[in-house]
Amino acid sequence: MRGISKSFGAVAACRGVDLALAEGDILGLLGENGAGKTTLMNILFGTYAADAGTIAIDGREVSIADSADALKLGVGMVHQHFHLVPKHTVLENLLVGRPGRSGALTKRKVIDALAALGRDFHINLDPHAPVARLSIGEQQRVEIAKALIRGARILILDEPTATLTPREAQGLFRALRAMTAKGIGVIFISHKLGEVLELTNRIAVMRHGALVAERGNDGALSKAELARLMCGRELDPPQKPKVALGPALLELGHVSTAGNGRVALREVSLGVRAGEILGIAGVSGNGQRELADLVAGVLAPESGTIAVSGEMVLDPSPRRMQALKVGRVPEDRLATGMISSLSLAESMALPWITKAPFSRGGVLDRGAIRRFAESQIQGFDIRTSGPEARTGTLSGGNLQKALLARELAMQPRLLVAAQPTRGIDIGATEFVHRQLLELRARGGAVLLISEDLEELFALSDRIAVLYSGRIMADLPIERATVERVGLLMAGVEERP
Amino acid sequence: MIRLRLERRTDTPVWMQIVLPIAAVVLALLICSVLVAMAGAPVLDAYSYLFLSTFQTFYDVQDTLVKASPLIWTGLAVAVAFRAKFWNIGAEGQLIAGAMASAFIGQRAFLPEITLIPLMLLGAMAAGAAWALIPALLKVKLKVDDVVTTLLANSIMLYGLMALLEGPWKDPVSNYPNSPVIREAAQFPILIGDTLHMGVAISIIAAIIVWWLMERTTTGFAIKAVGANPQAASYAGFSVGKVMLTAAAISGALAGLAGAGEVGGIRYQVVSDVSSGYGYAGIVIATLADLNPLGVIPAALFFAVIMNGADAMSRETGVPVYLANVIQGVALLTMVAGRLFTLYRLRITRREVAHG
Numbered sequence: 001m002r003g004i005s006k007s008f009g010a011v012a013a014c015r016g017v018d019l020a021l022a023e024g025d026i027l028g029l030l031g032e033n034g035a036g037k038t039t040l041m042n043i044l045f046g047t048y049a050a051d052a053g054t055i056a057i058d059g060r061e062v063s064i065a066d067s068a069d070a071l072k073l074g075v076g077m078v079h080q081h082f083h084l085v086p087k088h089t090v091l092e093n094l095l096v097g098r099p100g101r102s103g104a105l106t107k108r109k110v111i112d113a114l115a116a117l118g119r120d121f122h123i124n125l126d127p128h129a130p131v132a133r134l135s136i137g138e139q140q141r142v143e144i145a146k147a148l149i150r151g152a153r154i155l156i157l158d159e160p161t162a163t164l165t166p167r168e169a170q171g172l173f174r175a176l177r178a179m180t181a182k183g184i185g186v187i188f189i190s191h192k193l194g195e196v197l198e199l200t201n202r203i204a205v206m207r208h209g210a211l212v213a214e215r216g217n218d219g220a221l222s223k224a225e226l227a228r229l230m231c232g233r234e235l236d237p238p239q240k241p242k243v244a245l246g247p248a249l250l251e252l253g254h255v256s257t258a259g260n261g262r263v264a265l266r267e268v269s270l271g272v273r274a275g276e277i278l279g280i281a282g283v284s285g286n287g288q289r290e291l292a293d294l295v296a297g298v299l300a301p302e303s304g305t306i307a308v309s310g311e312m313v314l315d316p317s318p319r320r321m322q323a324l325k326v327g328r329v330p331e332d333r334l335a336t337g338m339i340s341s342l343s344l345a346e347s348m349a350l351p352w353i354t355k356a357p358f359s360r361g362g363v364l365d366r367g368a369i370r371r372f373a374e375s376q377i378q379g380f381d382i383r384t385s386g387p388e389a390r391t392g393t394l395s396g397g398n399l400q401k402a403l404l405a406r407e408l409a410m411q412p413r414l415l416v417a418a419q420p421t422r423g424i425d426i427g428a429t430e431f432v433h434r435q436l437l438e439l440r441a442r443g444g445a446v447l448l449i450s451e452d453l454e455e456l457f458a459l460s461d462r463i464a465v466l467y468s469g470r471i472m473a474d475l476p477i478e479r480a481t482v483e484r485v486g487l488l489m490a491g492v493e494e495r496p
Numbered sequence: 497m498i499r500l501r502l503e504r505r506t507d508t509p510v511w512m513q514i515v516l517p518i519a520a521v522v523l524a525l526l527i528c529s530v531l532v533a534m535a536g537a538p539v540l541d542a543y544s545y546l547f548l549s550t551f552q553t554f555y556d557v558q559d560t561l562v563k564a565s566p567l568i569w570t571g572l573a574v575a576v577a578f579r580a581k582f583w584n585i586g587a588e589g590q591l592i593a594g595a596m597a598s599a600f601i602g603q604r605a606f607l608p609e610i611t612l613i614p615l616m617l618l619g620a621m622a623a624g625a626a627w628a629l630i631p632a633l634l635k636v637k638l639k640v641d642d643v644v645t646t647l648l649a650n651s652i653m654l655y656g657l658m659a660l661l662e663g664p665w666k667d668p669v670s671n672y673p674n675s676p677v678i679r680e681a682a683q684f685p686i687l688i689g690d691t692l693h694m695g696v697a698i699s700i701i702a703a704i705i706v707w708w709l710m711e712r713t714t715t716g717f718a719i720k721a722v723g724a725n726p727q728a729a730s731y732a733g734f735s736v737g738k739v740m741l742t743a744a745a746i747s748g749a750l751a752g753l754a755g756a757g758e759v760g761g762i763r764y765q766v767v768s769d770v771s772s773g774y775g776y777a778g779i780v781i782a783t784l785a786d787l788n789p790l791g792v793i794p795a796a797l798f799f800a801v802i803m804n805g806a807d808a809m810s811r812e813t814g815v816p817v818y819l820a821n822v823i824q825g826v827a828l829l830t831m832v833a834g835r836l837f838t839l840y841r842l843r844i845t846r847r848e849v850a851h852g
Contacts, residue, residue: 049843298731318733330731339725350721351732359714366712 004053006039013039015209016053021154021185026176028200028217029189032230032397032425036209037189041156045077046070057154076147077156080423082139086132090114090125090142094149113149121148121178122171136284137168144175148184155179156187161195162423165283166453166486173199191425193223205229231427238434240459241441246274247310249414249445250295255304257294263287265294266469268304272414272445277436279460280449281485287469288449289331292418295447296328297321309413322351327412331419331449333399340392344384345373347391348406376405380431397428404435415439418449433459453482467491502840512838517784517791520834521798524827531822537813546820549808550801558692560800562762566591566771567796568699569754570778572706573624573747575787579710580743581723582632586646587751588775589653593627594620594752596657598759599766602678609681616682616756617698624752625745627653632744636737650775658768667765675766684761695757700793702750707789709746719743751775773821780828786835799824 006014014036021027031037042048044055046064054061057073064070070077084093094110110127117123123141131139140160147155157176161169176186176199190196196203197217205213205226213229215221250272257265265287272278282288293299294306297316306313308324321328330336338347349358349369357368373387380401384394394402400420407415417436421429436446436459450456456463457477464474465488472488488494529539550560570587577584584590598616601607607615631645661673669676684693710716721729722739730736758770777799784798785791806820 296731318731322733328731334728335725336728336731339721339728341724342721346717350728353717354714362714364712364714364717 001040001044002054002056004040004043004055005051006036006043006048007051012209014043014050017206017209017211019204019211019214021187023153023183023185024180025202026180026186026188026200028196028203029187029206030191030193030196030203030226030230031206032427035206035230035425037206038158039209040206041077041158041187041189044070044154045075045156071147071150071152074151074153075156076150076152076154078140078143078147078158078160080159080162082143084131084139084142087130089128089130090134090145091127093131093142094127094146110149114145117145117148120182121175123148123175135168136163137165137171140164140172141175148179153183154185154187156189158189159191159423160188161190161192163284165451165489169195191423191429193226193426196226197221197223207232227426230425238430238437240437243275243441243443245276246443248273248307249309250447251305251307252294253305253307255294255301255306257290257299258302263290263469265290265301268469268471270464270471270474272447274413274443274445275440276461277440277446277448277459279456279463280447280466281453281456281463281489282451282466283489284451286489287466288418288451290469291466292328292331292416292447292449295321295326295414295416296330297326318351322410325411325413327407327410327415329400329403329407329415329417329420331422333396333403334392337403338391338399340390342391343388344377344382344391344394344402345370345387348373348376348387348402351406352410372409376402376409380405397424400424400432401428404432408435408439412439412444414445414447416447416449419451420448421450421452421455429455453485456485457482465489502836502842513786513788513791516834516837517786517795517831520784520831521827523830523834524823527826527830528819528823531819532815535813535815535819537815542809542813542815542819545809545812546802546805548805549812550804554689555691556804558689560797560804561696562691562693563804564793564796564800565696565699565757565761566754566774567777567781567799568703568792569750569757570774571781571785571792571796572703572778572789573751573754574778574782575785575789575792576706576710576719576743576750577628577747578782578787579723580719580740581726582635582740582744582747583643584628584631584646584744584747584751585643585779586628586631586649586775587747587754587778588771588773589646589650590624590627590748590751591755591758591771591775592650592653592657593623593748593755595755595759595766595770596660596675597623597752598756599675599678602682602760602764603676605679609679612679612682613684613694613760616678616760617753620752620756621749622752624750624755625748628744628748628751629741632741636740654768657766657770661766661768665766673768677765678759682760683764684757691762693757693761695753695761699753699757702753703789703793706746706750710789715742751778777824780824780831783828784831 001017001019004014004017017040029037039048043050046066046069055064056062062073064073091107091110114125114127123145125141125145131142160172164172180186188200200217203215203217203221204211207230248271252268252270255265255268263286280288280291290299294301297318297320300316306316308326311324313320334340338350349372352358357365359365370387377384377387382398382401384398420432436448440446448459460477462474462476463480463485465472465485467489468491473494525543532539532542550556570591573587574584597619601616601619602612627649631642631649634640634645635642661675665675667674667676684695686693687697718734718739722734722736726736754774755770759766763770781792781795781799784795802820802823806817809815810817
């Protein structure tokens with residue numbers, strides 16, 4: 001790729017980027033949100049047309065008008081969100097959109113090809129299993145298989161490990177290494193510096209649409225160096241000072257919830273005190289979402305007690321929790337936190353809009369709504385065209401900042417933060433961490449639900465492990481190790 | 497080889513809200529000109545009768561405004577409901593419910609004269625709202641599909657009315673299947689000219705009030721939020737069911753007022769064709785207006801013009817009056833298709849044949 005440029009309106013997403021990938025390379029593509037990584041890859045995959053620049057594959061200049069062209073040229077992409085039909089089997093998903101007539105994929109051929117993938121790359125899949133029953137890691141393998149069976153020789157993976165457990169990620173790395181040994185080139189987009197250093201042989205860093213560095217990964221690069229290249233400044237990891245503990249702000253006593261198609265919480269008891277961050281570890285889908293919804297007032301317990309700031313909550317509801325000064329940062333920023341078609345200002349006032357100063361007697365004060373958004377945009381350095389921007393156009397990191405700004409503005413005593421840094425860049429992550437620690441220093445309590453162990457260990461005062469809806473253990477941070485927590489996450493009981 | 501592709505827009509330019517419906521209408525007229533030509537009439541002549549005949553005399557203008565009034569009501573009704581994603585296809589039935597309520601009240605001899613018109617309006621709102629709340633409750637409580645229930649409720653209301661008009665509610669004087677005529681004090685005052693009645697002015701003021709309600713009040717905000725993302729709205733503390741019922745009630749009340757306007761302003765009684773499809777036209781009008789209450793006014797006027805102009809066109813050029821309905825239908829399709837451009841932009845790319 002040479003001199004690739006692309007603008008969206010006045011925003012230049014890519015500015016004259018040159019990028020090369022050799023046979024058997026694993027290229028790590030790093031950059032903060034909005035740095036232009038995904039745009040660049042979407043140009044290579046034919047989703048966008050570049051404003052300027054050329055693409056050559058095998059030395060020949062090519063024109064890629066859509067993803068069908070890209071696939072014909074051997075470029076495959078695995079998106080962060082999978083494009084699979086959950087009710088269909090693996091085989092049926094692999095047959096969707098197969099090229100017709102000559103060279104058509106038949107069931108037989110696909111089954112043979114799958115077997116070959118298992119042999120060569122350790123990508124083992126049961127062709128007759130319905131996709132809905134597969135784990136996230138297995139679904140990702142289906143996507144990879146889809147690209148490879150169509151003859152991809154260049155495989156683009158956009159944040160492939162964001163939703164994987166550490167073990168699944170290791171399995172993915174093994175498969176990718178086996179592919180590169182056969183001459184397939186891999187482009188690996190990620191925020192996680194550690195895994196990029198571990199897996200790739202070359203690393204390219206983008207910032208504000210430009211390629212700022214391209215280095216061989218020969219052991220001389222450090223995380224700190226990469227972080228500096230990505231942000232254009234030194235990062236300064238937040239400190240966790242000692243804070244005197246106050247009274248319990250959240251107490252759950254033997255809380256169980258009904259299943260109804262969700263994970264049932266079983267006899268969950270835990271407490272968070274003022275000045276404390278309680279981290280909840282666990283593999284996704286073990287009740288984290290339910291726990292967050294419970295404290296947010298969205299999910300009602302079937303039995304057990306909830307107390308906030310010492311007050312029993314017998315009738316939990318979002319409004320009740322808000323009144324008890326519970327700040328709530330949900331896991332899905334756009335699906336539950338904000339509304340993509342509303343303006344940012346409206347999204348930021350969403351939970352409080354029925355109260356002064358945002359409305360009086362049922363009439364909105366649009367000036368107050370806008371001023372609130374403006375002050376928060378400034379205070380939290382939210383990058384957007386302004387308070388009237390459509391919420392859905394903000395990047396993940398900026399949405400997360402906006403959501404956090406909204407909740408913190410109401411001076412919560414307790415904050416439930418579910419996956420607060422998932423999918424956002426290190427600059428924004430650092431910012432979020434700092435805010436959580438500041439709340440703790442002010443004597444607030446934080447229930448931090450995260451799948452990122454590094455984050456949990458850096459911030460938490462205690463770590464509780466959730467497995468299959470039960471609390472496996474509640475450890476002070478001094479006694480928690482990654483190995484111990486990892487075993488508990490896998491459901492291995494500790495003997496007393 | 498030249499190829500067209502769609503790219504997502506980061507924002508929607510403001511001019512688009514005005515240009516898009518106009519472009520959709522122009523495109524619809526172009527498509528329909530084929531039908532005009534097939535009917536053997538010169539296209540420009542036919543269209544000039546369709547549009548200009550309604551501006552010939554002051555009477556024509558009045559008539560267009562009077563025709564636009566029920567369309568404004570039903571357009572507003574649909575706009576409010578669709579904002580909440582309550583798919584109210586039932587403005588037709590709610591209009592009839594409102595017409596029946598206002599005619600019933602307008603006949604009551606025991607009511608003081610001064611109370612007649614206010615009570616007719618209130619009664620029409622209550623009847624329309626009640627008829628809309630039944631499908632809304634079924635949707636909220638039992639998840640019954642609202643498109644089906646609101647649509648079927650139209651037939652129930654229409655045939656219920658016809659049964660009444662053939663039986664207990666038949667006008668004893670004329671012996672036609674019409675209801676008895678309402679009292680003189682219940683007839684809306686004529687504001688200007690011969691036909692321009694009070695209901696027309698109320699409908700235009702209502703458009704402004706509904707706009708204010710949707711854009712400037714917490715109720716309107718809640719309706720928009722629930723329609724756009726019920727999960728996020730409920731997480732923020734709104735009761736999705738209550739908001740949905742509120743939107744349905746407002747929608748039904750607005751459609752009911754269309755019925756009151758027809759009874760109190762024009763017909764002074766209920767007849768079985770009191771609506772002539774205004775409820776369904778409201779869906780197209782609200783869509784053309786992109787669910788903006790103020791946009792409903794020009795969209796309804798446009799419809800009134802072609803509905804009235806179709807008669808003149810048919811008389812002079814022999815093109816069947818049904819062309820007006822075809823234009824309505826095609827305009828709905830072009831507008832819905834055109835909405836794509838509020839979210840995406842079109843790019844033209846040249847490409848050589850791909851290698852490999």
